[in-house]
Amino acid sequence: xxxxxxxxxxxxxxxxxxxxxxxxxxxxxxxxxxxxxxxxxxxxxxxxxxxxxxxxxxxxxxxxxxxxxxxxxxxxxxxxxxxxxxxxxxxxxxxxxxxxxxxxxxxxxxxxxxxxxxxxxxxxxxxxxxxxxxxxxxxxxxxxxxxxxxxxxxxxxxxxxxxxxxxxxxxxxxxxxxx
Ligand code: AMP
Numbered sequence: 001x002x003x004x005x006x007x008x009x010x011x012x013x014x015x016x017x018x019x020x021x022x023x024x025x026x027x028x029x030x031x032x033x034x035x036x037x038x039x040x041x042x043x044x045x046x047x048x049x050x051x052x053x054x055x056x057x058x059x060x061x062x063x064x065x066x067x068x069x070x071x072x073x074x075x076x077x078x079x080x081x082x083x084x085x086x087x088x089x090x091x092x093x094x095x096x097x098x099x100x101x102x103x104x105x106x107x108x109x110x111x112x113x114x115x116x117x118x119x120x121x122x123x124x125x126x127x128x129x130x131x132x133x134x135x136x137x138x139x140x141x142x143x144x145x146x147x148x149x150x151x152x153x154x155x156x157x158x159x160x161x162x163x164x165x166x167x168x169x170x171x172x173x174x175x176x177x178x179x
Contacts, residue, residue, distance in 0.1 A: 007043075008174045010036040011152065025152050025176060027123050031065060041069045043173050044121070044149040048074060053146065054116035055079050057107070059134055060086075067121035070149065076119070079111040081134050092140055096133025105133055107141070114142030124152040125172065126179065128159025135168055147171060154179055 010030040017024040030036045044066070053076040058067025060082045071078040084093060084104040091106040112118060120134055131148055138145050145168050153160050153172035157179055160170045 007036055007039060011174070013176075023176070023178065025124055025154075027062060027151060030151070037069070040151055040173060041066065041073055044151070044171060045070055045073050045119075047169075047171055048119060048147055051146065052117060053119055055112050055118045055143070057081055057112075057118055057120050057134065057138060057143075059105070059120070059122040059130060062123035063121050066123060066149075066151070070119065070121050074119070079107060079118075081105050081107050081137065092137060094133050094137045094140070097127075097129040099127070105130075105137065107137055109141060112138065112141055112143045116143055117146045118143040119146055120148040120168075122148075122150055124154065125150045125159040125163070125170070126154045126157045128157070128162035131159060131163055132166065135163065135166055152176065 010033050012026040012029040014024040014026055053074045055077045056067045056071035057079045058064045068078050084106050087106055087108055090109045092109050093104050093106045095102045095104050118138055125131055135145050147169045148163050149171040151173050153175045155175050163170050
């Protein structure tokens with residue numbers, strides 16, 4: 001598909017970053033391309049265009065850039081999900097699995113009201129550990145997670161399937177084989 005090809009061509013791949021064997025999918029080149037950035041945001045929100053969305057939750061740090069644009073597009077508020085210790089007010093926190101060991105993410109306890117309709121945004125879904133943690137955190141404070149959106153899917157790592165198994169509809173714009 002032309003669209004997929006065009007957008008995919010704006011993502012830069014850096015081999016062996018941050019460590020040997022990883023193909024790092026760098027979206028800074030997509031973000032720097034005005035048409036690609038607009039197109040990515042338009043396409044991410046397309047299935048939810050007619051629906052009422054209260055909040056967009058973005059995962060630190062690339063999810064902030066995309067999430068801010070998505071929130072603007074759907075006329076929703078933006079809520080940051082951050083690494084622990086960064087948010088100034090009272091937070092809720094959850095541990096989530098990384099490739100090696102655990103980390104923790106937080107959001108403000110009053111960032112979302114119970115029952116509010118929320119879209120989760122990040123740049124890429126791999127194993128789904130990060131997004132799974134974010135969905136659990138959102139649900140912990142009563143959010144209705146309507147969808148999760150990512151520019152890039154690494155389907156071989158199973159993250160999108162993991163979210164769908166949690167009853168979260170997943171939207172991705174392109175896929176890369178492997179990890
Ligand atoms: P995961 O929790 O395994 O789904 O990893 C997702 C998070 O790690 C996202 O915030 C991505 O930005 C980052 N990430 C994982 N793998 C890659 C990759 N190959 N290239 C760029 N970012 C990645």
